[in-house]
Each structure stands twice: as C-alpha cells, then as structure tokens.
Amino acid sequence: MNYRLLGKTGIKVSELCLGTMTFGNEADKATSFKIMDRFSDEGGNFLDTADIYNKGKSEEILGEWLKTRDREEFIIATKVRFRTGNGPNGVGLTRKHILHSIEKSLERLGTDYVDLLQVHAWDPLTPLEETMSALDSIVQNGKVRYIGASNFRGWQLALSLGVSRSRGYAEFVSIQPQYSLLCRSTEFELIPLSRHENISVLPWSPLKGGLLSGKYSRDMDSTPEDSRIGRIMKRGGRQLFGNNEEYTWKVINGLKEVAGRIERSPSQVALNWLLNRVGVTSPIIGARNIAQLEDNLGSTGWTLDNEDMDYLGNVSRFFVTYPYDEESDKQQNDGRIP
Ligand SMILES: NC(=O)c1ccc[n+]([C@@H]2O[C@H](COP(=O)([O-])OP(=O)(O)OC[C@H]3O[C@@H](n4cnc5c(N)ncnc54)[C@H](OP(=O)(O)O)[C@@H]3O)[C@@H](O)[C@H]2O)c1
Numbered sequence: 001m002n003y004r005l006l007g008k009t010g011i012k013v014s015e016l017c018l019g020t021m022t023f024g025n026e027a028d029k030a031t032s033f034k035i036m037d038r039f040s041d042e043g044g045n046f047l048d049t050a051d052i053y054n055k056g057k058s059e060e061i062l063g064e065w066l067k068t069r070d071r072e073e074f075i076i077a078t079k080v081r082f083r084t085g086n087g088p089n090g091v092g093l094t095r096k097h098i099l100h101s102i103e104k105s106l107e108r109l110g111t112d113y114v115d116l117l118q119v120h121a122w123d124p125l126t127p128l129e130e131t132m133s134a135l136d137s138i139v140q141n142g143k144v145r146y147i148g149a150s151n152f153r154g155w156q157l158a159l160s161l162g163v164s165r166s167r168g169y170a171e172f173v174s175i176q177p178q179y180s181l182l183c184r185s186t187e188f189e190l191i192p193l194s195r196h197e198n199i200s201v202l203p204w205s206p207l208k209g210g211l212l213s214g215k216y217s218r219d220m221d222s223t224p225e226d227s228r229i230g231r232i233m234k235r236g237g238r239q240l241f242g243n244n245e246e247y248t249w250k251v252i253n254g255l256k257e258v259a260g261r262i263e264r265s266p267s268q269v270a271l272n273w274l275l276n277r278v279g280v281t282s283p284i285i286g287a288r289n290i291a292q293l294e295d296n297l298g299s300t301g302w303t304l305d306n307e308d309m310d311y312l313g314n315v316s317r318f319f320v321t322y323p324y325d326e327e328s329d330k331q332q333n334d335g336r337i338p
Pocket of ligand 1: 018021048213226285
C-alpha cells in the first residue's frame with residue numbers, strides 16, 4: 001500500500017481509505033473486525049465513518065476495534081450534518097449541533113480526537129461563518145485535527161475556503177464527493193478547484209454501490225437479491241441508472257472488456273482508474289465481507305496503461321456543456337497550462 005499526503009497537510013494516508021458504512025448493518029461486528037484487521041495488515045491506515053451510519057453503530061464498532069490497535073497509527077475520519085437528534089436542532093451545521101455531534105462521535109469511537117471531521121453536506125440555513133468558526137474551535141481545542149467537506153458544490157467549497165482564510169480559521173483539507181466511472185460530474189468544478197488549492201479528493205461509492213463490480217448484467221433478473229443494488233431494484237429504484245441507462249451499460253461493458261483483457265476483476269480496474277485520476281488521494285472502498293475486501297485491495301500495486309486509461313475515459317465520456325466544454329477549456333488555458 002502506498003501513502004499519499006492528505007491535502008496540504010503533512011499527514012500520510014493510505015491510497016485506499018476503508019469505508020465503514022456497512023458496519024453494524026450488512027457486516028456484523030465479527031465481519032467488520034476481520035475487514036479492519038485485513039485492511040490494516042495490508043498497510044491501510046485511513047478509515048471513514050459518520051455519526052449517522054447505522055445509528056452510530058459504525059462508529060462504535062470502529063471504536064471497539066481501535067482499542068485492539070495503537071490508535072495513534074490510524075487516521076480516523078467521521079462526519080457531521082445529518083439528523084442525529086430529535087427536534088428542530090438535531091441536525092445541520094450550527095455551532096450547537098457540531099459541538100454536540102463531535103462529543104457523541106468521540107464517545108462512540110472511544111478516542112479523545114478524530115483526525116478528520118467532515119461536514120457531510122452543505123447547510124443552506126446556517127451562516128457559513130458560524131459553521132467555520134465552530135469547526136475552527138474544535139480544531140483549536142484538539143478534538144479534531146483537520147477538517148474536510150463532503151457533497152459540496154464547487155462554489156460552496158470555494159466560499160468556505162474564503163471565509164476561513166479571511167478570518168484565520170482552520171481550512172478544509174479534503175473533499176469527499178461521489179466519484180467513479182459512472183459519476184464524473186465531479187470533474188466539472190471539484191477536481192480543478194482541489195488541484196488549484198491542493199485539497200485531497202476522497203471519492204465515495206467508487207464502485208457506484210456495486211454496479212462497477214461486474215456482477216451485474218443488463219438482464220436485471222440476474223440481480224442478486226441480497227446485494228445493495230438488488231434491494232434498491234426490488235424497491236423499483238431504476239434511478240440508479242440515472243436518466244441514461246444506455247450510458248450506464250456502455251460503461252459497465254467497457255469496464256468488463258478491459259478487465260477481461262488484462263485479467264483483473266472489474267472492481268480492481270474501476271478502482272485503479274480512480275487511483276490514477278489527477279487530484280484523487282484515496283478512493284473510499286466499501287465491502288460487506290472479506291472476499292470483497294480482498295478483491296478491492298487488489299486494485300493497488302499496479303497501474304492501468306495509458307491506452308486502457310484512455311479507453312475507459314472515452315467509454316465513460318459524457319455530454320459536457322459550456323463553460324466546461326473543450327472549447328472553453330482551450331480558451332482558459334490557451335496553451336500555458338500543461
Ligand atoms: N459522504 C457521503 O455522502 C458518502 C456516501 C456514501 C458512502 N460514503 C463512504 O464511502 C464508502 C464507500 O461507499 P460505498 O459503500 O457506496 O462504495 P462502493 O464501492 O461503490 O459500493 C460498495 C458495495 O458494493 C459491493 N461490492 C464492493 N466490492 C465488491 C466486490 N469486489 N465485488 C462485488 N461487490 C462488491 C458491496 O455491496 P453488495 O455486496 O451489497 O452488492 C459493497 O457494500 C462508505 O463506506 C462510506 O464511508 C460516503
């Protein structure tokens with residue numbers, strides 16, 4: 001496992017981050033422990049959770065497991081923003097909710113600090129100055145080492161950086177967006193902004209919930225019922241395919257083709273593609289059993305060649321309009337940026 005710098009900090013995180021959203025749900029405690037043991041034995045030091053995952057069970061399981069290890073060796077990331085409490089104030093990015101949520105997360109994680117606290121999404125109601133000031137105070141009092149954002153639009157991230165900078169507050173060092181071969185709109189704003197500001201990009205759902213694992217074919221009767229996609233499909237969730245099912249299957253079939261040719265699994269190819277994308281620090285892998293984790297760990301230690309990167313880039317190319325189209329790019333860069 002290689003290590004990469006977390007944004008402009010000196011912190012080194014493993015090139016794969018382990019997502020824990022399945023812990024306490026699809027993966028029971030024993031399985032979750034096995035997954036974390038295997039991940040850390042492989043050199044993984046970066047784990048992602050959230051205050052809302054499985055009503056706090058994910059944080060609890062991670063916290064219990066941390067007691068079996070040297071806590072200092074791990075970079076623990078969690079999140080705040082969504083509803084964890086009753087009443088009108090049990091949600092959001094107010095000073096009140098942030099301070100409450102971090103205390104509860106620390107309790108569940110059994111630690112006195114988290115390495116990275118991420119705001120889970122934008123809060124349209126709370127003044128940004130209040131949010132950034134509250135985050136700064138928990139960095140200053142040592143409960144949090146660094147802060148990051150998730151699911152922000154480009155302008156929201158840019159504005160947040162501006163508020164922090166103008167007031168001398170701690171700045172976001174990372175952004176956690178959805179990003180995969182089936183979700184490339186992240187490349188519009190977030191990737192260029194992150195490159196410009198040296199912010200780590202930590203892609204969530206790098207396999208689009210399992211769609212890019214290769215276990216699905218267009219004949220959806222074959223969807224395994226115990227899988228996440230199977231459950232969503234059973235509820236009639238065709239929204240998974242976006243509004244362009246043709247595009248989804250084109251990408252999946254292109255991925256399978258490359259995987260077959262180079263004798264890697266589709267999951268490994270999809271993850272390796274992300275690992276090679278400019279700006280990406282650590283895709284956040286999700287697994288509900290050891291076999292899936294083993295497969296996904298096999299995405300490191302090798303690199304797709306340029307031809308396959310281009311092929312996957314082309315097969316997943318999507319309609320881009322002004323001011324993100326090639327013509328606008330040319331106009332802005334006019335040959336001065338390599
Ligand atoms: N910030 C956010 O808003 C946000 C949102 C979502 C997730 N996240 C973070 O990102 C992490 C990963 O997200 P994700 O779980 O959606 O990632 P994902 O990799 O897109 O999907 C993971 C799911 O795909 C299936 N899978 C994974 N590897 C497989 C393999 N090798 N072969 C076959 N199936 C495989 C499993 O589901 P089945 O076995 O059920 O098919 C697994 O639970 C989460 O744990 C969480 O930490 C953050």
